[in-house]
């Protein structure tokens with residue numbers, strides 16, 4: 272992943288996180304308390320693993336991490352190399368839950384995004400599809416009361432996407448993070464308390 276070197280980049284290096292993205296999740300966690308000790312988390316768009324390491328630190332449990340790109344081996348991580356848009360992923364997640372002896376996850380977190388094209392409307396459409404797919408996956412695998420968070424590139428369909436899913440959760444919010452790059456259209460949708 273191409274990274275411009277800023278404060279978060281150097282912090283990530285010195286604190287041993289695979290990417291500066293870890294600080295976005297830390298910020299969301301401080302604001303919204305998304306994950307907790309002992310919880311099982313499904314993470315989507317995990318490579319190179321900044322979020323993954325932080326999730327494993329907080330939960331103390333194996334993280335099930337999915338990405339279309341490869342990811343280096345990490346302790347306490349079950350990595351599934353897959354495209355979230357494909358149908359096979361659903362069966363693979365189901366099989367992984369069986370191995371863990373679980374039926375569902377307490378949180379589904381996604382930082383997934385295709386390589387941005389520089390064209391705001393193309394990037395927004397791609398991000399809409401990914402966000403909607405993450406919510407469909409959460410609909411299948413998230414336990415009642417669980418949380419779902421995903422990254423999104425804003426555009427004219429942002430509110431539609433948010434409204435489409437918010438009534439399925441007790442709490443919902445659109446937020447941004449200081450760790451996101453200045454001027455970026457990146458926001459996070461937060462859904463807590465699946466009904």
Ligand SMILES: C[S@@+](CC[C@H](N)C(=O)[O-])C[C@H]1O[C@@H](n2cnc3c(N)ncnc32)[C@H](O)[C@@H]1O
Pocket residue numbers: 289290292293315316317318319320321322323337338339340353354355356382383384385386
């Ligand atoms: C911004 S990076 C994630 C960084 C990660 N959260 C971290 O902390 O290191 C976005 C990731 O989404 C993945 N991605 C994009 N589209 C995907 C798809 N359809 N299925 C699975 N992963 C996808 C990319 O391969 C990329 O690794």
